Amino acid sequence: MAPDPIADKNNASDGDTLIAWALLRAQKQWQDKRYAIASDAITAALLKSTVVTFAGRQVMLPGVKGFNLNDRLNLNPSYFIFPAWRAFAERTHLTAWRTLQSDGQALLGQMGWGKSHLPSDWVALRADGKMLPAKEWPPRMSFDAIRIPLYLSWADPHSALLAPWKAWMQSYPRLQTPAWINVSTNEVAPWYMAGGLLAVRDLTLGEPQEAPQIDDKDDYYSASLKLLVWLAKQDQR
Template identity: 60%
Template sequence: MWQRYKTLIVAIFALIFSHHALADGAWDSYKSRFLMPDGRIVDTGNKSVSHTEGQGFAMMMAVLNDDRDSFDKIWGWTRTTLKNPENGLFYWRYNPVEAQPITDKNNATDGDTFIAWALLKAGEKWSDKDYLNESDAITKALVAHNVIRFAGYQVMLPGAKGFNLNSYVNLNPSYFIFPAWQDFANRSHLMVWRDLINDGQKLLGKMQFGNPQLPSDWVSLYSDGRTVPAKQWPARFSYDAIRVPLYVYWFNHNSPQLQVYKTWWGRFARDKTPAWVNVTTGDPAPYMMDGGLLAVRDLVLQPASAAQPQITAQEDYYSASLKMLVGLSTK
């Protein structure tokens, strides 16, 4: 009898350790592909530039993989190189081959949000008040420079400059990072974060365009409350908006707002799902989902079978990042 129990215990531990090995292996693969020795994350699909999105993603991955050394390296480069001393936010893009690597002094609120969120998680995980104070300073700056009330909604602009056009504002719904906003609300007890969550969800309900009934990557909110695909970008549910259902799921695994994505993707066999769709015309992409896009689809349609991420040698930065974020959203 004891031998049978011993065999069972060994099998259970083997399963546990193999699960962790997969997770750790994915993070190791990600670092080996995209993390430079100085802490810069390289976007291999975009001429090896870096941006706050990638820095923030990787900081969160490091925290949830309990890798403080990598976290400090990534945060150190981000703070030293990208922090804007004038407003406490971060320059959104760094191009290493330019004589002046930072030409656009604007921020991107998805990157800022992930950086602040990762610092909050790091402070809690490793009991470090410095991380928590840095996170608080960034969230305070976000509220001061990027959050406005418009058309009766509390909204977070995608950047401090260029998105408020008076009669309308341009929004990026993939910057509605609900689980981060929830953690900021829990820490600060400020109503602004709860208002962003509630109004962001209301706005997503209005951003269901055309036959697909999906949000476009960029959306204009007019002063009368209308929402339309922003004219400055293609009217597509594409590589930005793919993160909308990811963050909705991360916030609430059972959110009714996931239904529109289930309905759209449920029309297609897994290997015949278009990579994007024009929400105005209904025209699909001429190529199919793969890599990280498929990982998000699988998360929404079959969350119970979501596998640990596998980062391939051919995978570009964004596809690998989506896979890693899908894995984090289930933890």
């Protein structure tokens, strides 16, 4: 065995959030309190280790280490999983979860650059409250940020925060929607959305959704997006 088989020991707060939410849903489905107890342990750890107040806002860091740079935070707005935070608020009655929702939505309302007015995958929040694309990553709305409209739609399909997403997606024929856009230069990907990315597009625009068809063309991420979109549609019914 390698001397350090797990080189990256940092957590991923979106993964932790989804696990905790899945456990909470399992408790409701099968009435087994062990699932809820496990969920509560994860959400308590998230609040303790990844939720901070910065620039007058309460935010969830992408992980415990490496994202608080003193003069700024590096945030990934696709980690703002609003329907999960709402479920945690209903479960625990802790105001922290509701504050995360309201502050997260307020921040998203200020994240938008270039002609598309869309956020980048990674965003720097400065101590003075100003935001800009984080310099450590390409300034693109791409495979991370595509989850933003997924979670917004899941929480509220009529959210005003979906407006720039709808406008940008509707500006292209469905099968010619670019897979990403550089929000600084307005350059778009030379290839188009497919699979799970298209599923998120269709959900965002309120277009009809069939049961997910997952085949060999779908990698793990594409298949996951398709399944998450399907769950979102079930919850909206």
